[in-house]
Every structure is written in structure tokens, then in C-alpha cells.
Amino acid sequence: MKKVNLTTQIIVMTVLGIIFGALFGQSLSFLDVIGKIFLRLIQMSIVILIMGQIIEAVGNLNPKGLGKIGLKTFGLFISSSLIAAIIGITAGVAFNPGSGVDTSLLDVSGEAIETVSTGSISELILDFFPTNIFSSMTEGSIVQVIVFSLIFGIALSFVKTEQEDNLILEWVKQFNAVILKMIGLIMKTAPIGIFAIIASTISKMGLSIILPMGKYLAVYGFATILYLVVWFAITSIYLRVSIIKLSKNMLQMSLMALTTTSSAITLPTALNDSKEKLGISDRIAKLVLPLGMSLNSNGSSMHMAITIVTIAQIYGVTYGMSDFVYIVILSTMASLANAVVPGAGLVSLTIVIPSMGLPIESIALFAGVDWFVGMLRTILNVDSDTTTALIVAKSENELDYDIFNR
DSSP states (O other): OTTSOHHHHHHHHHHHHHHHHHHHGGGGTTHHHHHHHHHHHHHTTHHHHHHHHHHHHHHTSOHHHHHHHHHHHHHHHHHHHHHHHHHHHHHHHHHOTTOSOOGGGGGGGOOOOOOOOOOSHHHHHHTTSOSOHHHHHHHTOHHHHHHHHHHHHHHHHHHHHHOTTOOHHHHHHHHHHHHHHHHHHHHTTHHHHHHHHHHHHHHHHOGGGGTHHHHHHHHHHHHHHHHHHHHHHHHHHHHTSOHHHHHHHTHHHHHHHHHHOOHHHHHHHHHHHHHHTSOBOHHHHHHHHHHHHHHOOHHHHHHHHHHHHHHHHHTTOOOOHHHHHHHHHHHHHHGGGOOOSTTHHHHHHHHHTGGGTOOGGGGGGGGGGHHHHHHHHHHHHHHHHHHHHHHHHHHTTOBOHHHHHO
């Protein structure tokens, strides 16, 4: 197994977990403890992972150099991520991918599902801002942690330009490297942890618990296509170009993203095609695309939103409009901290699932389809980064239409 990549190992162990759980039933309930230990190992570093990633990404920015281009870029990142989360929730609610599970079977877990109520819109907005960051960290208030980290990162970026010998940013980078390494080591045990959770879950709840997965993938795929059509249409209208020509010029990077499931691996292709096929200036491409890898993750935003809705449906939890607004904002803000680590999809879910009062063990159900989810997540990330660069280039008169149309 050491010669097989982590994703393949997780898929294999997911299948084995389903088989063992179906064959041996309640005799495998002891595996539940092993699975929970794995999830707790991930959870224990999530808060500081989020803080470190956002502080480093924002702190690295040069506020004086970015100016209005930086504001435009960040505004587009947030807008596109919000749209992705909204489409994800809408598709989840419309097609109900979490249906088909006998919810009476869920009572055998002996754990009550805590329904989270976000209250009124004004209370929801107020709850974004912490009164004590240490309390927010202790209570796992992820949105409050992200708001603090953004403000801290902005302040750090100003201090960095004023004090060249300031070492705080370097310390944050080194600390982040240690946290990422720690999570990487924990993720090496993911196949065992996922096997334990899947086997124990199937042994208690039966095979019906995995039925929504196929529907979940289909709904997620539909939501991805819908988002790309909507966002490409918005971009082509603003640029006053053909949406077909836009799609054709971005085809190579899209296929690269789809097959590699890695924004980092696709970045060189995206940079080259942005200049050679789309006509984006070198200055804009080199600023927006690398920045998008840290601060723009539409795929993760949609992934988290639609997965929350699916898990809530599986467990029979209903949400109101204010809850859906909270999920949109939570998914968008949590996507800012999307870590570049193995199994990032599973790690990101550990950020948002507990925040909505849902069982963290439910995340394991999605491990077997994470590779397919990764394909959809990556193509959204890469294409939205590139279209953002196009819009910014157009607004700054740094888009060469001769190159775009040839």
C-alpha cells in the first residue's frame, strides 16, 4: 500500500469498510473508537490551521502595491465563492441528495443531533464578530476565527511594509509549515481511520446509509456545470466576447484541473494559457492566479455547502432561511482557509460540519467519493481564478483582444 497514493488507499479502504460492515455487522462496533480518534486528531489542529493559513495569505500581500487591483480581485473572489455556495445549497435543497436513508436506523448511535439555530439576520451578522478570540477558538466559532485572522493579516501586511525586520510573518510561515506537516502525518492514517468509521457505521445502520452517495455526486456534478455556465456567461457579457470562444480558450487548463485534481499542478498551464490564449497581461496573471490559490476556492465553497445540506437531510435536520444564509457565509469564509494538504476535502469538512451541529463521523461517508469530488472542486477553483483575472485585466485595460480572438 505504500506504493499506492493516498486517494487510492482511501477508496480501497472505503470499499473494504462497506464489505466488512455488511458481512460482520454489530461485531465491528469496537472500530468506532478508532475512527473517532482519527477524526479528533484532525479536529485538534483545525482552528490554528485556519488562523495560520489566512494570516499568512493576507499578511503576504503588499497593501500599497495592490491598491485597487487587489480590492477588485478580492471582491471577485468573495462574490464568485458566494455564488458557488448559493448554487450548491439550491441544488441540494431542490434535488434532496440525502434522501433514501431510513432515519430510524440513526437512533442506534445513541447520540442526539444538536440542531443549530442562527436566529435573526441581525444576530447572525453580530455573531460574525468575536468579543474574545480565545473564547472563539475554544468554542470552535470558525467564522469569528476567520474574521479575526483576516483583520490580523491585514494589520500584519501594513506592519511588514513599515518594519522590514519584523519577524512575525516568518514565524507564522514556519508555524504553518509545522501544522501542515502534522496534518500530513495524521492523514497518512486516513485509510485506517476511514475504514474503521465506515465499517462501524455500516455495521450499525446498514447499507442504506451509502445510497445517497451516488445521488450526491450527480447533484454536485449538475451544480458544478450550472455554476460554470452562469459564471462564464457573466464573464463573457462583461468582456463582450463569445462564451463558446471563452470556453474553448480555457479548455486545456480545465482538462488539466479535472484530471490532476490539483490547482497547484495546473497553475503553470493556467499562467501560460492566460497570456498566450486569453490575452491577459503578465502583470495581472502573475498577481491574480497565484493569489487565487490561497484566497479563492469556489469549488471548496460549493463542496462544503452542498455536503452540509446532504448530511442534514440524511439525519433529518431541517434548516430555515437564516440557517441557509449562515451556511453560505460559513462555506465561503471557510474556503479562504482551504489548506493545500492531502485529503484537503475531508479536512475542510471537519471545519464546517460540527459548526452546524451535525455528527463529524458523517464525513467518512464522503471519503470514498472524494476523488470525484476533487475533480469537480478543482475545475471550479482553476476556472474561477482565470475568469477573475480576465475581468480584472479588462477593467484595467490590460486584456489583448487580438490574442483572445485569434
